[in-house]
Amino acid sequence: MAGGNLKVGIVGEGRMGITHHSIINSRPDVQVTAIADPSTVVNTLIEKYVKVRTYKNAADMLDREPLQAILVCTPPALNFDILSLASRKGIHAFVEKPFMLSSSDGFEIAKLFDEAGLVNQAGYVIRFNCIFVKVKQYLDEGLVGRVVRIRNEMYSSTIIRPQEESGWRASHASGGGVIYEMSSHAIDLMNFLFGRPAKVIGTCTTQLFSKTVEDIVSSAFLYRTGAIGSLYVNWSDASFRKPASKLEIFGEKGKIVADQHGIKVFLTQDDDRHGFTKGWNNVYITDIAPNVPFYVRGLDFTDQLYHFVDKIQSPADRRTRCSFADAAETMAVIEEVFRDSENVKREFLK
Amino acid sequence: MSTLDKIVFGDNQFFGINHMSEEKAQQLTEQFHDLDSIFAVYKLAFDAGIRAVMLNSNNRAIEICERFRSRAAEFPELTWYPSVPYPHKYSNLVGEKGIVGALNEVLFQKSVMSGLGKLAQGGLALVSMDVIKLMKMLVDTEMQMFDGLNIKVVFLQNVVTDLLLGMETQEIFTEFCAHVRKKYGAMPGLITQNMPYLRRKLIEWDIKGVVICSSINKIGYSMSPDRKTYEETLAENDPDVYPMMAMATLASGAVPAGEAYAYVNGLNLQSVVFGASSKSHIVETVRLIAP
Numbered sequence: 001m002a003g004g005n006l007k008v009g010i011v012g013e014g015r016m017g018i019t020h021h022s023i024i025n026s027r028p029d030v031q032v033t034a035i036a037d038p039s040t041v042v043n044t045l046i047e048k049y050v051k052v053r054t055y056k057n058a059a060d061m062l063d064r065e066p067l068q069a070i071l072v073c074t075p076p077a078l079n080f081d082i083l084s085l086a087s088r089k090g091i092h093a094f095v096e097k098p099f100m101l102s103s104s105d106g107f108e109i110a111k112l113f114d115e116a117g118l119v120n121q122a123g124y125v126i127r128f129n130c131i132f133v134k135v136k137q138y139l140d141e142g143l144v145g146r147v148v149r150i151r152n153e154m155y156s157s158t159i160i161r162p163q164e165e166s167g168w169r170a171s172h173a174s175g176g177g178v179i180y181e182m183s184s185h186a187i188d189l190m191n192f193l194f195g196r197p198a199k200v201i202g203t204c205t206t207q208l209f210s211k212t213v214e215d216i217v218s219s220a221f222l223y224r225t226g227a228i229g230s231l232y233v234n235w236s237d238a239s240f241r242k243p244a245s246k247l248e249i250f251g252e253k254g255k256i257v258a259d260q261h262g263i264k265v266f267l268t269q270d271d272d273r274h275g276f277t278k279g280w281n282n283v284y285i286t287d288i289a290p291n292v293p294f295y296v297r298g299l300d301f302t303d304q305l306y307h308f309v310d311k312i313q314s315p316a317d318r319r320t321r322c323s324f325a326d327a328a329e330t331m332a333v334i335e336e337v338f339r340d341s342e343n344v345k346r347e348f349l350k
Numbered sequence: 351m352s353t354l355d356k357i358v359f360g361d362n363q364f365f366g367i368n369h370m371s372e373e374k375a376q377q378l379t380e381q382f383h384d385l386d387s388i389f390a391v392y393k394l395a396f397d398a399g400i401r402a403v404m405l406n407s408n409n410r411a412i413e414i415c416e417r418f419r420s421r422a423a424e425f426p427e428l429t430w431y432p433s434v435p436y437p438h439k440y441s442n443l444v445g446e447k448g449i450v451g452a453l454n455e456v457l458f459q460k461s462v463m464s465g466l467g468k469l470a471q472g473g474l475a476l477v478s479m480d481v482i483k484l485m486k487m488l489v490d491t492e493m494q495m496f497d498g499l500n501i502k503v504v505f506l507q508n509v510v511t512d513l514l515l516g517m518e519t520q521e522i523f524t525e526f527c528a529h530v531r532k533k534y535g536a537m538p539g540l541i542t543q544n545m546p547y548l549r550r551k552l553i554e555w556d557i558k559g560v561v562i563c564s565s566i567n568k569i570g571y572s573m574s575p576d577r578k579t580y581e582e583t584l585a586e587n588d589p590d591v592y593p594m595m596a597m598a599t600l601a602s603g604a605v606p607a608g609e610a611y612a613y614v615n616g617l618n619l620q621s622v623v624f625g626a627s628s629k630s631h632i633v634e635t636v637r638l639i640a641p
Contacts, residue, residue, distance in 0.1 A: 018517070026516045296509070
């Protein structure tokens, strides 16, 4: 094991936990020294083959290990207690999305970390996707002028068979349902690019295979700038082998169409600054994808975690690209979506 | 000594995988919906002189292997480079049921393994068992579909390789390699997106005789940390210890074939895996790699 100087603990060694573990451990200045997971099997495997100390719960780990940072990859209902404790102990934290299940809890935790000068970052990984970072740059530079309409769609075949009524996926309280799990990324992307909407209207949710949570959501976001966005997220579409996202931004001077493979830009006039001509222009992922020092499951995951460590190592500027406050803002919009969906059901669908 | 086939025919084109375009990926899925069209392409590759096939153990691979077995006479001298496991299956399962739940599902709920099903209560069976044995069972479960085919290399798929690499699970790599040699009489292979890092670790851990397959292309796409480090690593590599195989040589179509193979042919590489679906592309690629 590398003789890293930043000691990191991981809470929750599930799918995201092991991904982050693998990535962050590749940094020469970092050493994963402990994990906390309720599963005896997982702890046995980790102790024997990864040679890291394990704990049954986060509180014990935080009490006994001299950690500088933790990565929290637990069901979100547990996060408030873990993060309060971490902030009291002066430990920097990265937390998987959706971070908190209430925006008021989120803002409270954000305040604790910010006031203590602790680095805090939530796992809305799309903010580290090179395509969407480039789209943000284009928007900030006014490439298509004033934005008028936005269409944001995400699809996957995650849930294409009847679901059980048990397990974490079956309950909103543990972060289940397409809104928390998948739309939270889409909503965070819209916040990242356009800020928080002034109003959410016309929200409709549909249960297709899930019995207790929704599988499809569509909604309209109204922005103070006059822009109008539509959101459509469906994780029960079997025609998609892999998750796919499609973003279309229509502005006064043209249009940006982005998916995970690249960006198409349509302009009504030449744009010398970007080297684009009137009409369609293509930017491929191979043109803009960065090299990362270590790759597991996606460039974005590495960029995201290295950003977290970089912020810890550079005390001058500790605000991350996806702070707890940013994630709390996203949760506030998610709450609006839920609230509006209930209104729509009450008024029109019953 | 390296005995790899210089050219290996890959499978991405059959499974709607295209890293550049969603539409192209969708179009491929539709084109290869039926097995006949897949085999028409294998036939083109065979006629172009290719005698080696790389195939990931996804759900469609089961029927592909089945047909290769039943039509062995049409494809004599074919050698196989399977990669295991099919990552999406595990990724979804682990996301839904956790690591223990996923292991239980894969190992104990298959009919072929029904004798073991009784042991799998609450994951306790997993604790009492030897974990290396578990890893071998996972590999064997995935390898069942390749039964009876002439296997040269068994690759560990890159998501798994790189996850374990980051966590520095030396013993699991050692045991995987030993298992592949012993059980399949094949060379162990590791697919990775971090070739220089992996090779450095393998040397440190004294694990030798492993085929390393990684993206290698002129523009440095999917090459971590960067192209220069790949070039330096290849230049100093002893191919008898770590035979090197290149994939993604066209960087998903970003590099024209002529340029792509002019670059690749200049490197210390023992094998290239590529996928294509038209006769002209297959024939041209074979000509460019082995002029």
